[in-house]
């Protein structure tokens with residue numbers, strides 16, 4: 001039998017896009033950019049009482065149970081972790097960044113969430129024997145581009161649980177796209193689109209998984225400084241954001257007040273056959 005996902009040859013495309021997404025950031029205008037951006041990211045995660053995480057959790061409530069033990073990979077500041085932990089027995093959070101873990105702890109404390117066990121390590125270094133069939137659900141949110149080998153990641157998730165879920169934001173803000181054209185003079189070619197769910201789908205179908213797919217709508221708000229850094233965090237992967245580029249972004253963002261972004265995300269979940 002021929003392997004249909006091989007025929008699609010998505011692996012080469014994945015490798016190429018993944019490499020681009022993981023480009024190092026080139027920000028020269030502020031040495032404290034990373035620390036400030038980590039703070040912005042946490043604020044965005046918490047916007048409207050964790051709207052993104054709450055809505056994703058609502059979709060997963062189709063399968064969630066109060067008794068569930070959940071493995072979450074790449075938790076960041078707790079975008080999904082916090083709303084999830086409020087509805088299950090325990091979450092084991094695998095997160096490699098110390099800064100993200102610091103925010104996760106802070107946000108747990110703020111939300112009085114105590115049932116999260118943090119594993120501050122690289123997901124790929126987690127021993128498969130240690131997590132085999134240990135969980136009811138393995139989930140990752142906005143994480144897919146972080147992995148080089150998508151099949152290995154999905155297999156590793158499946159090895160640990162009865163159910164799996166992948167949540168991925170869809171599309172990018174028009175501000176970011178417009179800035180791209182303003183700065184580079186080129187038409188936007190999807191460089192910053194977070195959508196990666198469509199790579200997971202053919203793999204899972206090839207494995208015979210029946211994948212449930214739902215869309216959630218949510219919003220995020222950023223002030224002037226946060227919007228500046230948000231745009232720079234994308235553009236800076238392709239163009240050095242120095243004082244001059246910063247000024248171009250600033251001029252564009254200024255006078256627009258609080259930026260409220262309407263967003264959507266794709267929530268996919270499936271049961272692993274026994």
Ligand SMILES: C[S@@+](CC[C@H](N)C(=O)[O-])C[C@H]1O[C@@H](n2cnc3c(N)ncnc32)[C@H](O)[C@@H]1O
Pocket residue numbers: 045073074075076077078079080094095096097100121122123124140141142143146
């Ligand atoms: C884009 S953020 C998403 C955070 C959060 N899940 C959300 O939905 O907002 C990706 C997170 O995955 C973490 N990460 C990346 N590669 C990882 C790995 N190999 N193991 C564990 N965490 C990882 C990063 O440090 C970052 O916090």
